[in-house]
Amino acid sequence: MSDLTDREIHLAGARLAWSEAGSAEANGVLLVHGFPLHGGMWRDQHTALAHDYRVLAPDLRGYGRSTLGDWPDDATTLGRYADDLAALLDAAGLESAVVVGFSMGGYIALEMLRRCPERVAALVMMDTRVIADDEAGRAGRLKMAAHAAEWGAKRIAGMMRPKLLASDASDEAVQQTLGQIESADPAAIAASQLAMAARPDSTELLGQYAGPLLAIVGEHDEISPPDEMRGFAQAAPRGEFVEIPGAGHMAPIERPTAVTDTLRAWLARI
Ligand code: MLT
Numbered sequence: 001m002s003d004l005t006d007r008e009i010h011l012a013g014a015r016l017a018w019s020e021a022g023s024a025e026a027n028g029v030l031l032v033h034g035f036p037l038h039g040g041m042w043r044d045q046h047t048a049l050a051h052d053y054r055v056l057a058p059d060l061r062g063y064g065r066s067t068l069g070d071w072p073d074d075a076t077t078l079g080r081y082a083d084d085l086a087a088l089l090d091a092a093g094l095e096s097a098v099v100v101g102f103s104m105g106g107y108i109a110l111e112m113l114r115r116c117p118e119r120v121a122a123l124v125m126m127d128t129r130v131i132a133d134d135e136a137g138r139a140g141r142l143k144m145a146a147h148a149a150e151w152g153a154k155r156i157a158g159m160m161r162p163k164l165l166a167s168d169a170s171d172e173a174v175q176q177t178l179g180q181i182e183s184a185d186p187a188a189i190a191a192s193q194l195a196m197a198a199r200p201d202s203t204e205l206l207g208q209y210a211g212p213l214l215a216i217v218g219e220h221d222e223i224s225p226p227d228e229m230r231g232f233a234q235a236a237p238r239g240e241f242v243e244i245p246g247a248g249h250m251a252p253i254e255r256p257t258a259v260t261d262t263l264r265a266w267l268a269r270i
C-alpha cells in the first residue's frame with residue numbers, strides 16, 4: 001500500500017491542500033471530491049490506484065485542510081475551483097491528469113474542460129450530472145447558501161442524508177459520509193451552493209469531448225440518475241458507462257472495491 005503525502009500551496013488568500021501517492025514518474029490522476037466532503041472520501045481508491053499512477057486528492061477550497069480564502073459572494077463560480085486545480089497541477093509539475101470528478105467534482109471537471117482542456121488527459125464522471133439545475137433545484141441551493149451558517153453542518157448532513165446512500169448502506173459508509181459533511185465549514189457550503197446554482201448546462205461541451213470518458217454511477221443514485229448518466233456517456237464519442245450494483249449516490253464509499261476495480265480496468269485500457 002502506498003503512503004499518502006500531504007502537500008499544500010498558497011494561492012492569493014487561501015491554502016490549497018492535497019494528498020498525494022504513487023510514483024512521481026507515473027501518469028497523473030486527479031480525484032475531485034463532492035459536496036460538502038473532502039479529499040478523504042477517496043481513501044480506498046487513492047491508495048489502490050497509487051500502485052500504478054501518481055494520484056492526487058485535493059481538498060477543495062474551504063474543505064478539509066484547505067481554506068476558503070477571499071471569495072466574495074458575487075464572484076462565486078465553479079471556475080474558481082477549476083483554476084485552483086490547474087494551479088495544483090502546475091505545483092505538482094503535471095501538464096495534465098486523468099480527472100475523476102465525483103458529483104460536484106464532476107461539475108468542476110466540466111469547468112476544467114471548458115477553461116483548460118489541455119489539462120484533462122481523460123475524464124471520469126462519477127455520480128454526477130451534465131445539465132444545469134432546474135428552478136426548484138437552484139432555489140434550494142440559494143436557500144441553503146443563505147442559511148448555512150445558521151443551520152450548521154450537522155443539520156445540513158441530516159437534510160442531505162436521505163438522498164445520499166442506498167437503504168442498505170453499511171454503517172461504516174454512513175458514518176464516513178455523514179462525518180465528513182458534519183465537519184464542513186458552513187461558509188464553504190454556502191460558497192459551493194452558490195457556485196453550483198450558477199453552473200451552466202454542459203451537454204454540448206461533453207458531447208463534443210473527443211477524449212476517453214467513463215461515466216460511473218451507483219444503481220440507486222437519486223441525485224444523478226443512472227439513465228441520465230447513461231445518456232450523456234452514450235452521446236460522447238468515446239463515452240463508456242458502468243453502473244455499480246447496490247450503491248446509491250456515494251458509490252466510491254458504499255462500494256469501494258467495485259468502483260476501484262472499474263477505474264483500474266478502464267485506466268489500463270485507455
Ligand atoms: C455532491 O455530492 O457533490 C452533491 O450532491 C452535488 C449536488 O448537490 O448537485
